[in-house]
Amino acid sequence: MFRNALVALSILASTAIPSLVLAQTTATENPSIFVSHPTTVKADVMTMGPLPEKLQGKPVVVRIHADWCPACKATAATYDAVQKKFADRVTFVAFDVTDAKTAAASAERAKELGLGKIFDADKAATSTVAIVNPKTGVVATSLYNDNDPADYARAIAAVRAQLGSVK
Numbered sequence: 001m002f003r004n005a006l007v008a009l010s011i012l013a014s015t016a017i018p019s020l021v022l023a024q025t026t027a028t029e030n031p032s033i034f035v036s037h038p039t040t041v042k043a044d045v046m047t048m049g050p051l052p053e054k055l056q057g058k059p060v061v062v063r064i065h066a067d068w069c070p071a072c073k074a075t076a077a078t079y080d081a082v083q084k085k086f087a088d089r090v091t092f093v094a095f096d097v098t099d100a101k102t103a104a105a106s107a108e109r110a111k112e113l114g115l116g117k118i119f120d121a122d123k124a125a126t127s128t129v130a131i132v133n134p135k136t137g138v139v140a141t142s143l144y145n146d147n148d149p150a151d152y153a154r155a156i157a158a159v160r161a162q163l164g165s166v167k
Contacts, residue, residue, distance in 0.1 A: 046121065046130075048117045050135060051134040058165070059132065059133065059140075060091045060132040063095070064125065064126055065096060074147065075147050078148070079152075085149075091134070106119065107119055107120075130143075140155060
């Protein structure tokens with residue numbers, strides 16, 4: 001039995017680990033690889049409770065970014081286009097974690113806006129965008145490394161519908 005487990009681990013190590021190393025190396029050498037496999041994350045529903053009055057009435061789109069992040073750079077044009085398209089219907093909040101100083105300022109701002117839980121959960125996952133219902137504080141959708149404007153539009157539309165906003 002021990003031998004079978006050892007053989008299984010050996011097979012796993014010989015196939016999975018090189019793939020992970022290759023993916024990591026490729027992603028480092030070619031940042032566009034991040035864009036080719038965007039991920040929409042909805043595993044755990046995060047709830048913070050109602051957000052402050054100044055964030056009420058519109059979906060809140062929260063972005064965690066850093067200047068050194070290849071995925072942030074690769075998705076910047078898409079995020080900017082979404083921001084421009086929905087500027088009057090959405091509240092956009094960005095948290096910069098480029099260095100210790102900007103991360104500390106972002107942590108403080110996140111706390112003031114009632115978004116500390118998102119910041120704490122995602123500060124190490126740059127290129128994360130969360131779409132939040134401000135009335136309930138529920139993160140409706142979390143997008144990671146996503147370069148498809150339609151994904152953002154769908155998530156925003158869903159929260160606007162929850163809020164009873166007109167399309």
